[in-house]
Structures are given as structure tokens and as C-alpha cells.
Ligand SMILES: Nc1ncnc2c1ncn2[C@@H]1O[C@H](COP(=O)(O)OP(=O)(O)OP(=O)(O)O)[C@@H](O)[C@H]1O
């Protein structure tokens with residue numbers, strides 16, 4: 001059996017076609033879960049690497065082996081050199097220091113791989129991991145271990161040292177959780193999957209970031225017990241789902257506005273064909289979390305002294321970027337906040353406590369969601385300071401969302417200019433498609449098309465399940 005998996009920035013879900021009918025996987029009583037995981041035992045921390053005498057001996061052995069290899073290569077090069085009558089490239093040996101540096105890297109990598117293998121072999125660890133919203137409660141309760149938010153956002157980033165292996169380990173656990181839950185529900189061992197992918201991953205390395213993201217996801221899926229994975233662009237997947245619902249053919253533009261990315265596909269959907277015909281796909285690596293970040297910096301971080309003290313702005317950015325493990329680590333290890341004037345210094349120190357940046361980010365997101373349907377919203381922040389509360393208005397949100405909406409409108413207009421034919425309908429999906437300002441941007445870019453509201457949460461996973469079937 002093959003399942004479809006929507007590994008989303010904010011929410012993940014899975015499904016399959018069973019006896020011709022679409023069936024979504026249930027996680028507890030829900031059809032999706034927050035892509036957040038809590039690991040009670042700390043994950044291997046690359047910073048904990050220490051050169052023990054045993055590891056030192058491994059380094060020495062590697063250096064000796066490389067030296068011998070090098071001597072052989074040099075002798076061979078000399079032979080070739082004289083056979084060629086003294087012409088041809090000369091052999092340039094690596095220095096002792098270089099050989100040792102290389103050996104150290106290899107040993108460090110083996111050490112981390114062993115640590116990760118040890119962690120993932122402990123069945124208890126896997127079963128003790130907590131996923132979704134409950135992950136945050138568990139973390140707050142325990143006050144230790146590891147809380148990982150939206151790992152998908154990091155897949156396309158330059159990962160220093162062993163951060164790559166740690167990220168693969170996290171994605172592996174989440175995919176394994178999905179595979180086990182699906183296997184149990186469908187009563188068969190699931191080993192094949194179609195995984196959704198954004199048109200453009202969030203990346204710090206341009207197209208190379210997208211390439212890396214696919215590699216890491218493939219590696220994680222293999223490790224999670226999938227023998228075969230294929231990838232399908234998320235908006236193309238949503239077109240697949242919509243296609244199944246329509247008796248007659250139409251040209252549609254699927255617009256999927258998620259937490260991390262915004263993806264568009266032009267497709268002919270409906271009618272007798274087994275699959276929709278995808279005419280093109282476009283995307284930008286921005287989404288709902290960028291609006292959250294904007295609202296946090298504009299409305300919430302001033303409660304911690306932003307704009308009122310001389311604390312560098314990037315410290316607030318580090319606190320707000322909850323998906324970024326490196327930035328969160330940087331924020332939590334700052335020791336200079338006791339010098340920040342009252343009441344801000346104390347609040348910043350409270351914000352550094354385990355789980356509080358994530359709690360704050362959830363409060364910011366709640367405010368954004370509430371402001372989709374009401375003019376104002378009150379947030380209580382008693383875990384920072386007794387009685388601390390703040391309110392946000394639609395005007396705050398409008399200003400916070402402005403950079404995202406500008407990028408979104410540019411994308412819509414670029415796509416419109418490239419289409420060989422305007423769409424009959426625009427099919428909206430993705431959690432952010434519930435926001436009236438997002439719908440407004442679509443309406444003004446495609447005033448003549450009919451807006452079709454797909455299932456905002458399940459449009460992509462339904463399509464992936466259909467494609468997998
Ligand atoms: N009513 C609402 N108003 C505004 N935003 C909303 C609303 N409901 C959900 N969202 C936002 O939608 C986003 C999540 O959407 P979705 O579940 O489609 O993302 P995802 O599939 O996890 O992410 P991606 O596809 O980018 O990887 C979040 O930013 C969430 O805050």
C-alpha cells in the first residue's frame with residue numbers, strides 16, 4: 001500500500017485510497033497534527049563531542065592510514081612522472097595538519113552517527129516522543145529534553161557541522177510516527193509513500209537548498225522504514241484532489257497558502273482522465289509564519305523592550321524565530337539581559353526559560369488567526385509577568401502582513417502574465433487561505449475567476465492520497 005504524506009511546515013497529515021475510497025490517517029482524534037515534536041531524552045548534541053582517549057586513538061589510526069595511502073600515491077605519481085619523461089602533474093601531499101583535520105572530521109561524524117543510531121534504536125525514546133500540540137505541554141512540564149518546531153523550514157538551510165544529521169533524525173522520527181500510525185490503522189505494513197514538496201523550499205542557498213531538502217527528506221524517509229518515496233509538488237497534489245470531485249473539465253489555478261510556503265499550479269481538472277494535466281507551477285518560500293513573525297516584531301516584542309531599549313533588534317528576532325534551532329539556542333544563551341532596564345530585562349529573562357518563546361509564538365499565531373474574523377484580540381502573558389496582557393487590532397495585523405501580501409500579489413501577477421489562458425476558477429487551499437486579506441489579494445489579481453474554497457487544512461493531503469492510490 002502506498003500512502004500520501006503532507007509533511008507541512010505547520011501541520012502534517014497522511015492518507016490513502018482504500019477500496020476506491022479516500023481515507024485519512026487519524027492521529028488521536030484529529031486528521032492532522034502540529035509538526036512539532038518533543039523528545040524527552042535530549043537528542044544527540046553535536047557540541048558534546050569530546051576527544052576521549054579511544055577517539056584520539058581512532059584519529060591517530062586514520063592519520064596513519066592516510067599517510068600510508070599518501071606515500072603509495074606519491075610513489076605511483078613519481079613512476080608516472082618519470083615514465084612520461086618528467087612531464088605531467090606533480091603530486092602535492094597534504095600536510096600533517098590537514099590529514100589530522102580530515103581524520104578529526106571523520107571521527108566526529110562517526111561519533112554523531114553512533115549517537116543518533118543509539119537514540120533511535122531505543123524504542124522507548126521513539127514511543128516516548130510526543131507530537132503535535134501536546135509536545136509543548138510535555139516540554140513545559142518536563143523543562144528538559146528537546147522541542148522541535150517546524151523542522152521543514154530548516155531543510156533548505158546551510159547546516160553547520162552535525163546539524164544536518166540532527167535534522168534528518170528529527171524528520172525521520174516524525175515520518176516514522178506517520179508510518180506506524182498509518183500501518184496500524186490500515187492493518188498492513190506501509191512501506192511506500194508519495195511525499196508533498198513545495199515548488200520552492202525555504203532556503204538560504206537558492207536552488208541548492210531545495211536540492212538538499214529533497215536529499216534530507218529522502219534519507220529520513222528511508223530511515224523511517226519507507227522502501228520507496230516519490231515527491232509531488234503540493235499544489236499539483238491539491239489539483240489531483242479537486243480533479244476527483246469534478247465531472248466536467250475546467251482550467252483552474254490552485255493556490256495553496258501554507259505556513260512556510262505559497263504554491264500555485266495551473267491545471268486542467270475534472271472529466272474522465274485519471275489525473276489532472278498540470279500546465280505549470282510557481283511558488284515563493286513565504287507563508288503564514290512570516291506574517292506571525294511580522295506581528296510578533298511589531299506588536300509583541302515591544303513588550304520586551306524592542307523600540308524602548310538599546311537591546312539589539314536581532315535578539316528579538318532570535319526569540320521570535322522558533323523554528324530556527326540555532327537562533328533559539330543563541331537567544332537562550334544570552335547573558336546580557338540583566339542589564340536591560342526594568343521591566344524589560346526581567347521579561348526577557350522569563351522569555352529565555354524553556355518553552356516560553358514557543359508559547360509566545362503560539363499566542364502571536366492565535367492573535368493572527370483571531371484577527372481573520374474579529375477586529376481586535378486580547379493576549380494574556382502571565383507566564384512572563386503576573387497581569388501582563390496586550391491587545392492587537394486588525395490595523396496591527398495589516399501592517400505586519402504587508403511585506404508578505406506584497407510578495408504574494410507580485411507572485412499572483414507574475415503567474416497571471418505567464419498563463420496562456422486565464423483560469424475559470426481559482427481553487428484555494430492551505431490554512432492561510434482562510435484569511436480575508438489573502439482572499440482579497442487573489443480576488444484583485446483574478447477578478448474574473450470564480451473562487452472555490454477547498455478544504456483549507458486537508459486539500460493537499462487528500463490530493464497526495466489520491467495520487468498515491
Ligand atoms: N483562520 C485563519 N486565519 C489566518 N491564518 C490561518 C487561519 N487558520 C490557519 N492559519 C494559518 O495557516 C498556516 C498553516 O497552514 P497549513 O496547515 O496549510 O500549512 P502547512 O501545510 O503546514 O505549511 P506548508 O504547506 O507551507 O509547508 C499557519 O500559518 C496558520 O496560522
Ligand SMILES: [Mg+2]
Pocket residue numbers: 006008009234256258259430460
Ligand atoms: Mg501545506
